[in-house]
Amino acid sequence: MKLRPDNTRDRLIDTAMELFHSQGYQATGVAQILKKAEVNSGSLYYFFPTKEDLLLAVLEKYKLMLHPALLEPIWSRIDDPIEKVFGLLDGYRRLLMMTECNYGCPIGNLALEIGHSHAKARQLLADNFKGWRDAVHECLNAADDRLPSDVDRAQLASFVLTVMEGAVMQARTERSLKPFDDAVTQLRDYFDRLTADGTQWGAPAASELKPRINTDKE
Amino acid sequence: MKLRPDNTRDRLIDTAMELFHSQGYQATGVAQILKKAEVNSGSLYYFFPTKEDLLLAVLEKYKLMLHPALLEPIWSRIDDPIEKVFGLLDGYRRLLMMTECNYGCPIGNLALEIGHSHAKARQLLADNFKGWRDAVHECLNAADDRLPSDVDRAQLASFVLTVMEGAVMQARTERSLKPFDDAVTQLRDYFDRLTADGTQWGAPAASELKPRINTDKE
């Protein structure tokens, strides 16, 4: 599945991407990247004048990967626009599960670690967040008739990102899927209450009628 | 307000606490801590065998500070238990505002930066999260009659932490209070919908009747 690029530049980006994700930016040494990517120092600095430039390339790649690598596999599997959103959340659950809650959201990690000190990186992190929110926003627009008209779609999309990031953080810290699942349960309940009232407060919960993606406990 | 302890050990902890908060753990050098605390290398290593031991002391201090420094000023100002929760969130908003969205939650920062590699630190971070959740849980218990009986209070308290951490992350990354305020607005809406139905789906929104803390935009 995951093939190593013969292209040196791409191999450096891919390697840095993985190490930054698993260890963080500061904790990852240039020497470690070089060793793992099987590249020599001279080559790295031929492509990237500084370590930060490599970071920026990683963040650019995340932007490019958002649709083809993250969203498309889910979008193609799930039709219902609201279930798309929860399918996206389930993707982060799978990542947590597969890595014993060691890997979280790479953008969130870097946002808190280096968002303040590196201005260009911060902007790219913000771009990545925006792309994610926009994708959710489109889902909400596609479910327009099921949401109360006075609900701000962009704000709700931002809320979904907020919940995902906070949930991943807690899951990693507790080393358990429970905080993540709990958060998704609460968000689902909120969506149920939102979609239940086409007119405000009157209809019964529609929870039982809706399809659910599989989120079996570990 | 903030006085510098004459006690060397405490001065080191306070200084490290601030630098870890503003720059992160890895980005903060021991030399920088020594200079700012006006302490010599020998003294630091007399108290703390390694830099990580200093980190652990910082995290222990956060645990001790939770009630007296973070909660008590808010608890004493606000009576209503649900407004206490939103008052707590407003505390993080103030921190963001005062620091131009540079300072977030120190526990959240460290959770994502070093939660994976340092086992003891991770446990202390989890302890800190637990203390925070428990405090919110107590508020929810105190508002027991206003919440539907089938709502899991512990889960909802965890959700509040999730939202706070995710909201702070986005605010710092966007360098704007808007994502934070948006998240709080959504969470408020959720609480309104929860507290509106003592019996499920039937009562009108109680939003207009409730006191609100001041969350004027910047």
Added chain:
DNA sequence: GTCTATATATTGATAGAC
């Protein structure tokens, strides 16, 4: 408990041949 001096490893980055 605190001081100064210093050890040792690693950091990000560079030079210059090929």
Added chain:
DNA sequence: GTCTATCAATATATAGAC
């Protein structure tokens, strides 16, 4: 574009006098 050798700075940590 890639190679090896290496730089200068900084990292955490230690030694031993006071």
